[in-house]
Amino acid sequence: MVECNNCGKEVKYVYKGRKFCNRKCQMEYRVEHKTMIGEKNPNWKGGVRWSKGHKLIYMPHHPNADKKGYMLEHRAVMELHLGRYLTKKEAVHHKNEVRDDNRIENLKLFPTGGEHSRFHFLGKKRRNRNGRNGI
Numbered sequence: 001m002v003e004c005n006n007c008g009k010e011v012k013y014v015y016k017g018r019k020f021c022n023r024k025c026q027m028e029y030r031v032e033h034k035t036m037i038g039e040k041n042p043n044w045k046g047g048v049r050w051s052k053g054h055k056l057i058y059m060p061h062h063p064n065a066d067k068k069g070y071m072l073e074h075r076a077v078m079e080l081h082l083g084r085y086l087t088k089k090e091a092v093h094h095k096n097e098v099r100d101d102n103r104i105e106n107l108k109l110f111p112t113g114g115e116h117s118r119f120h121f122l123g124k125k126r127r128n129r130n131g132r133n134g135i
Helices: 023-033 073-082 113-129
Strands: 013-015 018-020 048-051 054-058 070-072 091-094 107-110
Touching: 018 023, 054 073, 070 073, 073 091, 073 107, 091 113, 107 113
Parallel strands: none
Antiparallel strands: 013 018, 048 054, 054 070, 091 107
């Protein structure tokens, strides 16, 4: 019997020369041995990703990074400007509504996501009242 490189059970398949009993064992092995993380990953693009028009940057040791080690660049810019971490409740708004324009003069901090939503809602009401509804 050939043993799994991760748990020692019977091998069901081989991945890149290593033997594993199942996909879960393979992923656990890769995470534990950091074989495909960051610059070691063949899909590495310099630590920059995009999501819904927002730029994400690779900051694996940041407390607010996602499970893959990325965080929204505009939040990082605001944190650097303020000299502190943002709370999860705080929202950063792009004044010109261009999601990848992360200059500090284009960013505004709201204490909550609700305040940010209210700002957008009231802005639309004002525009509609003045006859500029975009139709």
